[in-house]
Amino acid sequence: MIFKCKNCGGNAIYSPEKKKMICPFCDSEESYERKDKETSYGLEVCPECGGTIPVEDYDSATRCPYCDNYLIFNPRVEGEYLPKFLIPFELGKEHCKELIRNKFKKFTFAPMDFLSEARLDSMQGVYVPFWFYDYRTNALYEGEGTKVRSWTSGNYRYTETSYYAVVREMDISFEKMPADASIKMPDQIMDLMEPYDYGKLVPFEPKYLSGFYSEYYNMPSEEIEGRARAKMEGDAEHILRGSISGYSSLIRNSQSIRVLERHADYGLMPVWKYIYQYKNVDYPFYVNGETGKIIGTAPLSKAKVLGYSATLFAVLTGIMAAFNGILSLL
Secondary structure, X not given: OEEEEOOOOOEOEEEOOOOEEEOOOOOOEOOEEEEOOXXXXXXXXXXXXXXXXXXXXXXXXXXXXXXXXXXXXXXXXXXXXXXXEEOOOOOOHHHHHHHHHHHHOOOOOOOOOOOOHHHHOOOEEEEEEEEEEEEEEEEEEEEEEEEEEEEEEOOEEEEEEEEEEEEEEEEEEEEEEEEEOOOOOOHHHXXXXXXXXXXXXXXXXXXXXXXXXXXXXXOOHHHHHHHXXXXXXXXXXXXXXHOOOOOOEEEEXXXXXXXXXXXXXXXXXXXXXXXXXXXXXXEEEEEEOOOOOEEOOOXXXXXXXXXXXXXXXXXXXXXXXXXXXXXXXX
């Protein structure tokens, strides 16, 4: 499928800045129509220009490298692959370029072209597939707590230690515990992308993908649930321990978190991805497309470091020579 401008026939795309569909050719807003175009040659052939598109296994939206139209693959956003919801991109490419420039502009030893317009313009907006898990749980904590009090009477100092059986049981519900379902995206990085504002979730519509890349889930919900469950259990333990106070010490004897009900939904989260290649090594940077949070480490230019060291050495040598000259006059 492709979204076409009703006025000029150009490719209409979703604008994060305007939060609506726009035509970048005639500047029309909300003047678009969906065209379900397919070819008899499969997904790899662009229905607009006939060019061969590099489509990977889980791609659900991409851009034709020949005509630059953004295409959405109907079979990969329907049926079992239909997302329930998504957070639309809140931040556009230009905004994210500035965020990266501002974050790394004081990094003296980065390569010269690291923050260049040509490099940063390669940044791509990607909708990353996530599974979101809802849990209704029963959490039980059993332990031993102590309370210690001391007092002085005459010449003696007394200490009294009281022991208590500590039991906490509570029903705790969790909503939308996330785990990304993309093989391409590193799990640790996607965890660091959090948090997202789930209040900005909207029901899925294909139009939000126009102008961006997207994947459908690479793994079923059962395969990656362990990551979400670990987060849930960590939060449950924090809630249990947070409900216990007033003890001098606390020793846990047992703890259990039973899942009474579980439900998983599939959705998409916005991420800007910038890959900088230096000395045949990729340096990936990720920007949360809703909050602007940046994850990535700038590369180090050895040439700059050596140049700085040589300059510093020359300056210090000059200072020492001048100092020795002054001493010789004394």
